[in-house]
Amino acid sequence: MTGKQLTAVSAIILSGMCVLPLGLGIYPQHVLITSLFYVMMAASWNLLAGYTGQVSFGHAAMAGIGAYTSGILAAKAGINPWVGVCLGTVLAAILGLGLGSLCLKMGGIYLSLTTLAFSQILHIVIVNEYDVTRGTMGLQVPGLMGEYSKLHYYYIMLAAATLILVILYRMIHSNLGMNFRAVQNDETAAAAVGVKVLQMRVLAFTVASAMAGFAGAIYGHYLLLITPEIPSLDLQFYVLAMTVIGGMGSFIGPVIGAFTLNILAEKIRDYGEYHVLVYGLVALVMARFAPNGLIGIWHRLRPAKPR
Amino acid sequence: MALVEGRNISKSFGGIQALSEVDFAVDAGSIVGLIGPNGAGKTTLFNTVAGAFKPTSGQVVFDGVDITGLPATAVCRMGMARTFQVCRPFGAMSCLENVMVAAINRRPGEPRAAIERLAREKLNFVGIPELEGVEARHLNVIQKKRLELARALATEPKLLLLDEVMGGLNTQEIQQAVAFIRSLRDELGLTVLWIEHVMGAVMQAAERIIVLDQGRVLMAGTPQEVVTDERVIQAYLGE
Numbered sequence: 176m177t178g179k180q181l182t183a184v185s186a187i188i189l190s191g192m193c194v195l196p197l198g199l200g201i202y203p204q205h206v207l208i209t210s211l212f213y214v215m216m217a218a219s220w221n222l223l224a225g226y227t228g229q230v231s232f233g234h235a236a237m238a239g240i241g242a243y244t245s246g247i248l249a250a251k252a253g254i255n256p257w258v259g260v261c262l263g264t265v266l267a268a269i270l271g272l273g274l275g276s277l278c279l280k281m282g283g284i285y286l287s288l289t290t291l292a293f294s295q296i297l298h299i300v301i302v303n304e305y306d307v308t309r310g311t312m313g314l315q316v317p318g319l320m321g322e323y324s325k326l327h328y329y330y331i332m333l334a335a336a337t338l339i340l341v342i343l344y345r346m347i348h349s350n351l352g353m354n355f356r357a358v359q360n361d362e363t364a365a366a367a368v369g370v371k372v373l374q375m376r377v378l379a380f381t382v383a384s385a386m387a388g389f390a391g392a393i394y395g396h397y398l399l400l401i402t403p404e405i406p407s408l409d410l411q412f413y414v415l416a417m418t419v420i421g422g423m424g425s426f427i428g429p430v431i432g433a434f435t436l437n438i439l440a441e442k443i444r445d446y447g448e449y450h451v452l453v454y455g456l457v458a459l460v461m462a463r464f465a466p467n468g469l470i471g472i473w474h475r476l477r478p479a480k481p482r
Numbered sequence: 483m484a485l486v487e488g489r490n491i492s493k494s495f496g497g498i499q500a501l502s503e504v505d506f507a508v509d510a511g512s513i514v515g516l517i518g519p520n521g522a523g524k525t526t527l528f529n530t531v532a533g534a535f536k537p538t539s540g541q542v543v544f545d546g547v548d549i550t551g552l553p554a555t556a557v558c559r560m561g562m563a564r565t566f567q568v569c570r571p572f573g574a575m576s577c578l579e580n581v582m583v584a585a586i587n588r589r590p591g592e593p594r595a596a597i598e599r600l601a602r603e604k605l606n607f608v609g610i611p612e613l614e615g616v617e618a619r620h621l622n623v624i625q626k627k628r629l630e631l632a633r634a635l636a637t638e639p640k641l642l643l644l645d646e647v648m649g650g651l652n653t654q655e656i657q658q659a660v661a662f663i664r665s666l667r668d669e670l671g672l673t674v675l676w677i678e679h680v681m682g683a684v685m686q687a688a689e690r691i692i693v694l695d696q697g698r699v700l701m702a703g704t705p706q707e708v709v710t711d712e713r714v715i716q717a718y719l720g721e
Contacts, residue, residue, distance in 0.1 A: 350586040353575075357583040360572035363534065366554035367564055368637050369587035424574075 189337065196329045204325045210437040211332040212394045215339045216410075217417040217429035219386035222343060224415075225424035226352065227379040228359035230283075232411055233274060233290035236297045237267045237384040238391025239406020245392040246316035246401045247307060256319050260392040267388020268381050275380025279373055282362075294408065301403045313402035316395055328397050335393055339386050340430070346382070347426055355379060359424075416454065420461050422468030431469050484543075485510040485641055485673045486531065486562070491540035493523075493530055500526040501697045504540070508641070513667055513674045515688035515705075517681070519717055522694040524677045525567055528643050531675075532564045533557035545640065559587070563639035567646050567677070569626040573619035577629055580618050581605060584636035604632040623650055641673045642666060648680040656680060660687045685709065693717070 196204045220234045244266050245259030254262075274293055278286045301308045308314055320327060346352055357365040358375050366372045395401040404410065413436070421432020439457070443450045465472050484507040493501040501523045508514045516524050529535040531542050533554040542550045549557055563584075572580050581601035589597065605611045608628040613621065618629060627647055634642060648659055660683050666672045678684045684691060685705040693700040693708060695717040701708065708714055 350590065353579065353583055353586060356575055356579075357572050360574055361570045363554070364566065364570035364572065365583070367532065367534075367558055367566075367570075368584035368633055369555055369558040370583065371555050371587075 241388030271384020422470030
């Protein structure tokens with residue numbers, strides 16, 4: 176796609192997204208809002224796992240950092256939620272920088288385990304610091320605006336997701352993105368042609384964490400009640416599944432995955448506890464027949480034109 | 483003047499002494515062959531010089547600067563490029579992108595179009611311009627070696643380290659490759675340090691040869707001196 180075509184297609188999709196909720200009831204609007212939250216989560220996790228090869232299990236934890244930072248500041252100190260969102264983003268970025276640096280010399284399963292530990296520690300702290308976080312009861316937080324309106328939240332989420340996607344798109348298509356992919360493909364070779372491997376890895380970690388913190392903070396102010404469900408492994412693996420099923424390492428894959436899986440989740444709610452089984456089956460079938468995700472199927476049906 | 487120099491380099495892995503007290507020098511503008519039986523420490527020496535390994539002791543001096551222990555990225559940015567014995571292309575990236583990665587890090591501010599032009603030039607130079615859109619994992623071994631060379635050249639080095647580029651070539655192709663390596667020096671002005679098992683090729687293209695055996699420099703000299711040396715013959719053929 177050329178630049179002009181891309182702009183046109185994006186504009187059409189975006190206008191479609193703007194009118195989409197107008198005729199819908201409150202419940203479908205809620206599903207769309209959560210889908211947009213997952214779009215931000217999956218797309219930013221993809222920057223880590225899909226573009227620099229760092230399979231972090233601490234991404235949901237970063238969303239939790241954002242949500243709880245902003246939520247606690249607003250609920251306990253009366254700070255404006257928008258300021259809180261910014262502070263939550265910054266704190267997630269700082270922790271991402273720290274966690275990324277800690278994992279610098281690690282690859283593969285070691286990095287995953289370290290980030291998993293981080294995620295669990297955070298979870299335990301939140302559950303147990305009852306006075307500050309209200310534990311599993313959940314912390315009531317103020318909304319982003321005076322009057323509660325699903326439609327307004329939808330547009331806020333849409334704007335936030337668009338912002339994240341634009342930043343990610345520009346990053347991936349710049350020199351940075353090319354360096355990221357080189358690091359993912361082969362760190363030794365990347366270093367040998369002058370790529371600052373360590374710097375790239377930490378940068379991806381910091382940016383992705385900031386984005387998760389941002390998404391989590393806004394999401395918390397939408398839910399009005401934040402619980403340890405946000406920084407949980409359930410949410411982490413949900414985001415992972417969305418990215419993998421959508422198509423890891425492709426720009427649009429996680430976006431498609433987030434919508435598909437989140438809407439599917441609503442459909443299979445009727446199965447109660449068995450919905451996990453349905454997920455497992457979907458993941459299994461995808462892994463076997465479409466290892467490159469939904470986007471991979473699309474590319475297979477429509478072979479790339481020679482450039 | 484020596485462009486790169488090793489002073490008393492030793493490298494051990496656990497209890498295994500891979501290099502002991504290696505001294506060598508490569509003059510600017512020369513083609514130097516590095517030979518030796520399997521396990522002599524040739525690739526270890528490369529890795530130590532190019533910054534992949536830190537030597538246990540000793541010094542590496544490149545272009546008048548002590549680069550001992552500097553990471554590979556920094557060494558590359560100073561003007562040393564390498565290829566790998568077992569090719570390491572960026573498999574999921576196209577050949578053009580493979581070369582572009584090297585070019586963008588050499589010339590960070592340059593516009594994309596100029597980078598692409600530069601990368602195409604390098605693919606052309608190594609003779610695989612038609613593969614620019616192909617993902618590197620689909621290439622055969624010889625094409626991968628060419629791609630690695632193009633990628634190394636795109637870092638615009640002063641010194642090129644080649645690790646066994648002739649393996650798998652037939653006699654005619656070896657002749658072309660020898661001419662190609664000479665052209666690296668004669669046309670691009672590069673200094674070449676080159677590990678090779680194909681003895682005929684090294685003897686033709688290199689002006690000086692360093693022989694490693696069991697982690698030590700057995701001797702260094704002209705090809706003529708090397709082939710007639712008793713110790714070299716013994717190292718290769720045994721008693």
